[in-house]
Every structure is written in structure tokens, then in C-alpha cells.
Amino acid sequence: MARTALTREEVLDTAAALVKQHGPDALTMRKLAAELGTAVTSIYWHVGNRESLLDALVERTVDDLAAITPHGRTPAARIVSVARALRRELRERPHLVAMVHERGLTERMFLPAQRALVREVHAAGLRGARAAEVVRAVQFQVVGHVLVERNRERAPVQSPAEVDLWATETAGADPALARALAAPVDADRLFTTSVRALVDGLLAPRGEGAGSPD
Template identity: 35%
Template sequence: MTVKRSRGERAGLTREKVLDAALALVDQEGPGALSMRRLGAELGVEAMTLYHYVPNKDALLDGLVERVIAEAGRSVAEARGGEDGTTPWQDALSGYARSLRAALLLHPGTLPLVSSRPAATPGTLTAVERGLEILRGADFPLGQALHAFNSLTLFVVAHAASEVDTAPVNEGGGTGSTDFLAGLDPEELPLLVEAANTGAGTDDEERFTFGLTALISGFAAARGQ
């Protein structure tokens, strides 16, 4: 007996391929350009065909968040080195934060989605669960473990969003240009003028590392209190 395949199956579609195409579209044109009709056109199928792989647009958007979080979540899931069988929790959180920042900067169109949609898919929830396991293993109470993981994620998302928003400024000009700092009165604002002239405190990577280190150190100090 011949099994009749759907058009999506004939096109070789899977949920992963649908999400990959949606991610590419969002990367190129932003989340506002994403619709089931437009995505179907990109994949060469009718929009209705996509509902075999994602039940609705909300599920599609959740899937995009999952793709980005999963890239960072893998670093947490693989945090199993060390002499005692586990990577130090500080290194595990740092690796997660750096991986998440890299994924967000690679896919900046997903930033509005990641910042506004809760972890709602098995992939995103698994990443959170792995992070909580590491923190619970480091003697963080469950509530503090969740606070720490969520605080860290919010810091990374906000920092990445700031980097993306100010990129045109850093590349020279724009409405948010910081050129005006050079004209400040050095007698009234000597420290800001010095920073403007020397570039102190303006490097994104340095600021991210400083904030990340401070957060993790603070988690350690507050643990169990």
C-alpha cells in the first residue's frame, strides 16, 4: 500500500527546519516580518502546511526562544568536568551567560521575544532545570537558585539588547551619539570628561565581564542567607 505524504513531508520539512527558516527570517528582517504566510512562502509551502509542525504562531515564537536558549543551555548541560564530576557552579553560570550573550548577538532579532516570552517549551524548561540542578548541588536553596538563574538571564538579555541598540552609535554617529561628551565642562564633570577622552568604561566586553563577575560573586555571598 502506498502511503500518501503531505506537502510538508514531500518538501522534507521538520519542526527544526521550520524554526531554522523562521530564525533566518527574523535575523534578516526582525520579528515584525514573521507571519505564517511569509514563512510558508520562504519554505515553498502553503501557510496551512506549517501547522503540522507548529500549532499556532505563539508556538512558533516560543520555538524561536527555545532555539536561542537551547544554544546557551547546552553549555549548562555539558558542565560536567572537574575532579568531583562537576564543573564549579561559578564556571557553569559564567559559561551559560557567555553562550547566551553570543547567541543573542548572533540572532538580535529574537531579543524582543526572549525578553517578553516565558520559558514555555520543553527545550527552554530543560535548560532552566539544568541550571537549577547545578545551583542546588552548590547548596543554594531552591528559591535562591531560581532567583540567581533568572537574574543572570535578565542581565544577559538586557546587556545584549543595549549592545544591539547602541551598535550604530559605537560605529559612528546616530541620534544617540556620545560625541557631546567631548564638549562637557572638565571643571564641572571631570570624571565624565576623562572617561570620554580615554574611552574608559565604554568597552562592551569589559562591561559584560565586570557585571557577570559581580553578579556571580554576589550570588556566592548571599547563598543561604
């Protein structure tokens, strides 16, 4: 028997789960209705047609990324926390983020995280062009890291693999380096290390006469 107590939020939750797992092409009104145990007409009643449903999922994704909250005792720590949270959100919903991009809402999606970064950069004493440089550098670091991770995950099996390529002689007579480069990448640790180094460098006082690199 078809269920009756259905809400718009439940429809969106189920639709988002389908997109996350299988991509937007797998989201049909008939499949969504089957997942919810209801009639297709009930789906239309709550969210309209499929395009309206996709628009609602995009808006929800944008709103979800607006909920990022900085944590930490210093501006640098809070900037790193925003970067980590943004990476996590982008990694958890690649198909939904792609839908946001396709609808021309990428800049709006990133705006809340950028504004959080601006507050922390101001708290660190930076203003103007230098503050903007930090905000953009952190955003680019996050997006670039996520793209590299996604490409590595979707790449075909490598032959030879890293474990086959790195030996003492190819690592400059540094066996510890060879072992480390042959081991699986700890993406979480690598991201945190790189973004901390980036932030520390960008927030460090510049010497007299120092400027942006050419």
C-alpha cells in the same frame, strides 16, 4: 521549475532566517515560497497557514534556548557560561524572542536556563531563597544587559558623543579613565566582567547575621 523535495525543517529554517533579518512583518507566505523556489501551496502543506508557521517558529525558538549546556570546572564558572550562552542566544534572534514574548511564553523559554542555573547553584551549596536569588539575579543581569545593548545599537547618532564628553577634567583628573570611557564599549568583555563579579558576590559565604539588602 518548482522544486519538489521540500521538508518542514527547511521551511522553518528559511522562515526563521527571514524573521531574523527583516522581522516578522516581512514574513509572507509568498516571499517564503519565492525564497524556497516552490509554490505557496507547498508551504501550506508543510506548515499550515501563516499563524501556524509563526507558532512553529516560536516553539522552535523555545526549544533552541533549551539546548544551553553549562561549561567550566566550578559552579561559578558554569553559571557564567550559562549566562553568556543565554545572552548570545537572545542577541542572535531578537525578533523571534519578541514573538515568544508576545505569545506569553517568555517564562517557559527561560525555564531550561533557570533549571541549569539551579543545578549549579545547588552544586555551590546554596539552597532555598538564596539559591532563588542567584538564579533571578543572573537572569535579570542577562536580560538587562541585552536590552541596553539593543538600545545603544538602535539609538540615533549621539552629538556630542562619548569621545567628546570625556576629558581629563570631566573624569576627576584621571586621563586613563577619560580615554577608556571615550573608547567604544567592548560589550562581550563588559558582560563577562559584570556577571562574574555578580556571581562571585552572590556565591560568597555571608557573615553571621548577614541578610538580603533592604
